[in-house]
Amino acid sequence: MSDFYRLDQQLSDDERKIVKAVQAFVSDDVLPVINDFWERAEFPHHLVPAIANLGIVGGTVEGYGAAGLSHLATGLVTRELSRGDGSINAFFGVHSGLSMGTIDLLGSEEQKQRWLPAMARLEKIGAFGLTEPNHGSDSVALETTAARNGDTWVINGKKRWIGNASFADLVIIWARDTADSRVKAFVVEQPDGDESVPGYTTEIITGKIGKRAVLQPDVFLENVQVAESNRLVHAESFRDVSRVLTRTRGGVSWEAVGHAMACYDVAVSYTGSREQFGKPIASFQLVQNRLAWMLTELTAMQLICQRMADLQAQGEWTVEMASMAKMHTSSKAREICSSAKELLGGNGLLLEHHVARHLTDMEVVHTYEGTEFMQSLILGREITGISAFV
Template identity: 50%
Template sequence: MNPVYDGTDLFHFDDEISAEEHDIVRRVRAFVRDDLLPVINEYWERAEFPFALLPKLRELGIVGTTIDGYGCPGLSTLATGLVSMEMARGDGSINTFLGVQSALAMPTIHRYGSDAQKERWLSRMARLELIGAFAMTEPDHGSDSARMETNARKVDGGYVLNGAKRWIGNGSYADLVVIWARDVSDAQVKAFVMEKNADGTYPQGYSPTVITGKVGKRAILQPNINIDELFVPDENVLPGITRFRDASRVLEASRIGTAWEALGHCIAVYEIARKHALERQQFGRPLAATQLVQEKLATMMGGIVSLQSMCFRIAQLTDRGQATGMMSALLKRDAVRVARNTVRDARDLLGGNGLLLENHIARHLTDVEVIFTYEGTDSVLTLLVGRSLTGMQAFTAE
C-alpha cells in the first residue's frame, strides 16, 4: 500500500489510516494530479471558477463527507480531513468550494433541516446537481457575526429578508443559499434557504456582485450580496435553528477543516521546495548542501509534523465526542500560523522562481493569507482560547 505521507511521515501517521481511507486519498490525489493541477493556474490568473472540473469532482464520491444517507458518502472524520488536505495540496480555491458545499451548507441542512428538507436537497447536493452557499458574513460584521443586521420579517406564507452579505463563496451561482438573518419578532438568528427560480434566475431581492481584485483564492467566486425584500417561503426555513449558537456549532467543525487545509498547503510547498533545493545548483553545488537551506527544510518539516499531530488527534477526539470549541479555535489558529511561515520559507527557497504561478508556490502563499482570516481571524481565535484558559472575557471593554 502506498503511504499517504510519502516523504513527510516521520512519525508514522500513515499507520493510523485505514485501507478505505487510503483509497479515498488515492482517488483525490489522482484528481488533483491529473485534472486540477494542469489547468488551475489558468483559472486562478483569470479569476474564474473551473466549472469544467465539477463532473470529475462528482465522480470522486466525496461530496457531503461525513453525512450518512441521502446519497452522501458517510466518510470517517479522518477521511474528511485527509480530503481537505489533499485538495489543498492542489489548490485552495477548489478546497474552499468543496468546504462551502460539504462543510457548511450541507451540514447545516443535515443538522437543522426537517426530514422533508433533507430529502429535497441533500442527495442532489451530493451529486453536485445543486450547488450550495452559506451566507453569514456581512459588510460590517465578520468576526462579530452574532451582531448581524440582516433581518427577517414574518409575512403570510414565509419571511421577507433585508440586509447584505459579503465574501460568500459560491454565492454568485449557487442553486440554494443558506442565509442567516435575525428574526425581528424575537431577535434570534435563524437560517433561511433561498432557491433559484425554475428558470435558473435568482428571485427578486437577491443580487450578488462578485468581488474582484483578490490576491488569493482567485478561482473561487465570492460576491457581495444585496438582499432587498427577498421572500423565502415557510418550507425553506430550517426548523432546528433557534439562536446564533446553533450556527457556531457548524463553524467550529469547519475550523478543523481549515487546519487540515493548512497542512495540505504546507506539504505541497515543502515538496516543491525540497525538490528545487536538490536540483538547483548555486556556487558549484546543490542548494540542499548548504546549512541555511537545510535549516529551512528542517523547520518546515517540524511544522508539518506538528500539524499532523494536532489534526490526527482532533479527528480522534471528534469521534469520541470530546472535541471542544476551544480545541478547534487553538488548532485553526496555530495551524495557519505554521502554514504562513512554511509557505514563506518555501517561496524564499525558490527565489524569484517562487513568484511564478507555474511553480505553484505563489498560489499557496496567497491562499494561506486568506485562510489566516476566514473561519475566525487569528486575533479572535486567540481571545477565544484566552477566555477558555482564564475564564475572562477580553473581546470588548463592555
C-alpha cells in the first residue's frame, strides 16, 4: 500500500534483487536489535560484515570492488535502510556516499586504487569532516586550516557532527589552505592498531534525541600532519564540496521517503487493529482522512525521488533540483512521521512500535545537509537571480 502508484513495478530484475536483499537484512538483522542499541546510544558494529555482504557498498562508484549501482538502485538502498533505521543508514551513507563518493569524485587514480577497494569491502571505514562548531549552514566559512610544510600539511581546527569519525580508518577533512585561502580536502589515515594519528582526537556527542545509534563526535585537530600524497588532488575550492553534496543531498531525500514509508505502514496496521468505542479506529473519518493525506504526500515524495534518479542518470541533476527535493521530502516526511505518532496515541511514544525512533530521526534528517530554510534560499536564488544569503 505504501507504493500506491506501483513505482516498484518499473524496477529491473537486478534492482528488485537489491531491494529484497536489503529488506531481508533489515527484517532479519536490524529490527530485532536496533531499538536496544538506539536506546543505549551505541552503534551495532556486529552488523557491518552483513552490510558488506549485501553488495551495495559504494553505490554508483564503478570499479575498485564497489557496487556500481544505478542511481535508482542506490536511492532504493537508502530508502530501505532508512525504512529499517536511520542510524544504520547514516553510518552507511557517510561511508559509502560521502567518503567513497568524495574519493571517487576528487581523488587521483592512484588514490582511488589505494583506498576504495578496502572501503568497498568495509575493511576500512570512512568519515567526512566538513561541519564545524561555528559553521553549519555557512560551511563555506570553515576555519580549519592546512599549512604546507614541504611534502607535509599541518592541519588545525575543529569539526562537529562527524559521523563514524571516532572509529573510522579514513577521515576526509576539509580545510582552508593558509597560503591561498582555497578549500582543500585531506585524507587523515589512521594507523593500524589502537593508536590514532598524533593530534587527532574525538569526543562523542551525547544527549541526542535522534540518530542515537550512530556515533557523531566532535573532532579536534591539533597540528595533525598529513602527507601531500593524502591531499585529494581534484579538490581545489569550495565548489568541489558542493559537487559532493549535490550527489549526496539526493540520498537524503530517499532517506526521508524510507522513514515516511515505515511510519505510514505502522499507522495503517495499528489503526486497523486498535479498537476504541467498539470498533477499529481506522473506521473513523478523521483517521481515514489523515491516512489518505499521509499516503498522498508519501506518493509525491516517491515520484520526486524517482524523477531525481532519471535526471541523475542523464547528467542533468543540479544543485537547485537537489535543494527542492531535500526541502520537500524532509518537510513532508517529518509531517508523516508526526501524524503516525498521533494516530498511535500514547503507544506512538514507545520504541516497540518504531514510530518514535523514525520520528526523532527525521528531526535529524530535516536538519543535516541543509535545513529546508537554506534549501529554499538556494531555490529562491535560482528563481529570482538574487542571493538572499551570500
